Amino acid sequence: MDDTKQIQNDKDKAEIINRYRALLRSTEGKADAKDKKMIRKAFNLALDAHNGVKRKSGEPYILHPIEVAIIVAREIGLGPTSIAAALLHDVVEDSDYTLEDIERMFGEKVARIIDGLTKMSGVFDQNISAQAENFRKLLLTISDDLRVILIKIADRLHNMRTMESMPHHKQLKIASETLFIFSPLAHRIGLYTIKSELEDLSLKYTEPEVYRDIALKIKASRAGEMKYLKRFSSKIRDSLKREDLEFTIKERTKSIYSIRRKMVNQGVSFDEVYDKFAMRIIIDSPPEREKADCWRVYSIVTDFYRPNPDRLRDWISAPKSNGYESLHTTVMGPDGHWVEVQIRSKRMDEIAEKGYAAHWKYKEDRATSDNLDQWLSRVRDLLENPESNAVEFVDNFKMQLFSDEIFVFTPQGDMRNLPKNASPLDFAFDIHTDIGLHTLGAKVNGKLVPLSFNLKSGDQVEVITSQKQKPKEDWLNYVKTSKARSKIKQSLKDDYNKMVDKGRAVLERKLNFIKVRMTESNIQRMVNHFGYKNPQELFYKAGMGIVDNKMLKDFAKDTQGGIYQYLRSKIRRQPSQPKSQQTVKTESSTLVFGPNEEKLDFKLAKCCNPIPGDEVFGFLTSNEGIKVHRSDCPNAISMQSKFANRTIRAKWVQNEQSSFIANILIKGIDTVGLVNKVTQIISNDLNVNIRSIGISGEDGVFEGNITVVVEDRVHLNNVMDKLKKVEGVVSVERKFAGSAK
Template identity: 40%
Template sequence: MAEQLKSLMGDEYAEEDAVKVRAQIESELQENKINRDVFGLNPILMSFRTALLELEEIGMKRDCVLSILLYNSVANESLTIEQVEKEYGASIAHIIRGLVRIHELYRKSPVIESENFRNLLLSFAEDMRVVLIMISERVVLMRHIRDTENNEAQQKVAEEASYLYAPLAHKLGLYKLKSELEDLSLKYLEHDAYYMIKEKLNETKRSRDAYIEKFIKPIAEKLDAMGIKSHIKGRTKSIHSIWQKMKKQQCGFEGIYDLFAIRIIIDSPLSEEKMQCWQTYSLITDMYQPNPKRLRDWLSVPKSNGYESLHITVLGPEQKWVEVQIRTERMDEIAEKGLAAHWRYKGIKGDSGIDDWLNNIRAALEAGDSLQLMDQFKMDLYEDEVFVFTPKGDLLKFPKGSTVLDFAYHIHSGVGNKCVGGKINGRNVSFREVLHSGDTIGILTQNNQTPKQEWLNIVQSSRAKSKIRLALKELKVKDGVFAKEMLERKFKNRKIELEESVLYHLISKMGFKETSDFYRQLVDEKIDINDVVDGYIAEKEHGANQKMGAAIRSAEEFVLDKDNNANSFRTKSSDDELVIDRNLKGVDYSLAQCCHPIYGDQIFGFVTVNGGIKIHCQDCPNAPELRKRFGYRIVKARWSGKGTSQYNITLRVVGNDDLGIVNNITSIISKEQKIVMKSINIDSHDGLFSGNLNVLIDDTSKLDALLKKLRTVKGVKSVTRL
């Protein structure tokens, strides 16, 4: 085995390295530090086999080979990484350090079948040679665990090979190793299926080879006659791909007609590629009957990964369907070697960071200049993402720069809202601490914690930002209700009647544009509640004096209108709120017919197309749609002064059809002061009557009193405002 390594390493083989490695291994043997693994395999033999495979299939020489041979010495603490660096160089120490980090990552027992773990593995390795070594190591291990008695460990290793290492090998263009990993994993995970397909393939090999020869011979002759240079080969599908197809099509082995494919590879100049491929296609479809439903034209429109080819299924000799793939030498290299070949030919990189990174690595491997180029592939793969663990081992992905607070909100909004700090790898930290790949994160909470506005500057993820905004909004509402109750209680204790219009004017005068900001400061005790009450009393008295005309209006109530050149003045009020009263002039407004607002209703304004403003109730049936579609045309509005007009509203009354009930209802309305009945419409059916009463009324307080009286009439079931 040592001689094979020497031969494959060529010029990079150094006798000095061989002597030192041999001495190191002999020393460990004498000290009984070489322990067999869970499968009973000798780690020294396994490392030599891994080094041989890596040289044969990948071609990384001195640094990778020595790292593979010396890793066990570092793992069993016979050798330190510092000693490795001193004896063999920084590059080998760097690779072994990466292998140690990866094995530590495994010990966290994460859910490694996730895409996140595959990405973390790549970003954690820092040096791509670490991943290449691990793929080689897994192939060698899979080859030698067939007869183990440790079935549980065998199962775990095979599962990892299937969903972790095979996809990594595929991304790196190591298609031979990828197919072997898939076949071996099937062999251990679905033993019966693997051997059934293998036996079937062996039984049909001779006849399959003869058929392929019979099929391609006349095609080759005609292509030569046309002057098209090519070579043709038959390729049997892997056992794993046959099994996947059987499961997908829900059929037996005999139902898979495309066990092999014929590949025609044309040696064509770039300018004539498409023409010669279509000429070959025409030749084959003239010789054999094509299946039009099975034509795949990736020549005119290549796949996103750069794959170009013509696929056609034809009815060959003995009435058997055969898949034929037509491509050029350039296209075949792209198909065999993946994105890296496409990148070299086209100068086009993959769509994402991982593809760009892997392209460069594959190109470096094939260029044979690995020592210089591989060193630059560090942590640039996932520069915009970090991968961290929960205490239970679940793996989560976050944008780069995310903090412990992002993690808390990812777990649950309740956890985020109460977060006061966290633990990173067992160390207490602030919730502002930035996350790094591989960290294990815990969250510390306190019940008295609440979200703050500045938290929006701490988090990076949009998920956390939206949850914080929602929590702040809910907090505003909660604080508003609490502050309002506190204020009302204070007014009641001082026997003062609270008028909302006066309070809103006071809030505006204090410089608040939003009442929620006023209530929040009240809750936080930044405003003294007694000062608010005193200010309210002064504001109310001032308003009374204005109405009486007994006092001269104070200059404090006016501000200079800077938009006018003349020395004009305007009254202070909220810039974004429309105040509706009888003295309002210069504004074209009207009451909406859909909800018939009256004085005292909670209202808002809606700017119509012609510029006028329609006043709607806050609970108008059309309000949600107006806010959703035309939010920019909504205007805050409120009533001011006292109701001086009468408003037309409709009441819906339902009750038992008893003698005199309608007379009782109309009698109550007629006795009410300042309420005028305009019309009544009654309908009787099955012992019940229902009717619409049209009345003119001053405000909501009189409406509430009327509704209360009507509901006391014997036989009335319900009275509602339409």
């Protein structure tokens, strides 16, 4: 291939040619001669732009855009335009080629996608305010062309697959970002397979020990589990053949991340996760028969195995808003094992695997199209009212990504998708902003309900409106959707600003009457005299009539008194720090920070109580200096993703002997003298100081919380290992104190 003659290394050249041919194979059936010519042209341009550039791993950089293009073509299922854009996605940012060059060579469509991808670069490399502003740009691009975010997800997936050569702190940062935004985005768009891989790879770097432990257990049990699933499915296969159904059965175990999530949420061990087994039945049925055939398969499965009625999920009759359609049930298989069975058509499976990317292939299916349009409409609504608080803006969008869904109906029978526990106010704003702003009340299934009522799937909702009605502040406690929240806040803000303007004029008129000038210094004195936060609050109170003539006359009697109050308030704002909360001094610390391993003042976070030996990081708080958290702290992912610029590498070093507090959770079967055995092992045998202990039992089982003082992680592990050997003890694990504020 003449196009690679610039590449000096023969081994690199062979690998590039090999991967490029793999890309071409992945386009078979999707690209004609003209399309292949465009892809070849994009490859040549990318090859020139990245010539001589290496990745951290030492391989030629050009392999990255090729692999991203393969993911786009093979795993997401996009066409030639997206494949070309994937090959070119880093060209404008990393070389002298401009967007105008791209548009001239490849046309407006490819250039627009490249523009969106270039704008998205660096979204997570700045402080949170800049992140949120760039994230807004990202969402604007999504609402314009969904292919941009699909290619960006492919880019992130390949980066996650090839992170081994990166420094640990960068691995942690990228993995946290992935869990925080990219994984839920992939889920929301319907890329379930990619979403699961992103989660597993993120766990590999955020909690490596947990990942390895679960991965090894899955590997050890996989052969037996697959054998079990084959035995489970044999009767079903025979019955499906007798019904003359064309089908495929896929047996699998759940992802590492989903198993870990169940272990944490349910407080159980790996062996106690009861539905690790899963089976998918995919039928080849025409569109007019696929729903009926799916229910036929359900009937066959439940003829052999008893279903759990609480675990039936019908997303065939009511698809998810991202187009996902499937029938899920959990049944009791042989030997008392629960097995999740997913039933779907071939068309449904492709949409489930490739999400909205498969939507274009089945664009005649209006249900899928309407769901896509509805979600993009919500994204646009969110962008129309950007929050002043950047963190809240990102969190609101994430809430929309993560939330489970319900479906409710209008009085005319139209179906609307809403987050779980949505209120009639959410429904009203989802119908139209003007209806939401003037909601007076609501009827659910014909009965009048409060606006705080939690809607359930199948409810029929009627909104009662009045032009005299306006949003109230307590409405914010009732709503779940970001659209409703932003519209209510905007309305309240507009009303507040109008009252501030009115109050300014009222205050000026009243001060003139009592011969007091409305200067900035006098305004500030009044703010402090009346105990308000800022001048806006003073004007608002004046507009509401709360600051009356008597109050103003009292203030005017002694302006020196106003100055005195101001000085006192300044002193009160800077109280001396209690000794118990003083910053830990470096002389007694065992931590160093940053690449230069400097000794800095810090505090140990109470939410996770790190001790020497734990993997930790520092977090620069706004008013308490550096706080040190464990890398597996429940708050770690959020902090490292949202405030990457405020996280600092931290490392334990050998220093003078220190003591640290650790919390232990112990569970088991209640036995006589258990508390005495536990305290004797800790206090007498191990000579460890117990700060507190609480053990409660019920119906033959017990659970206990023990707080001990240890030297480091090795010391703590020794304590926990001894406790595990106590008769009746089933599990001993380290416990988080709670969520950080």
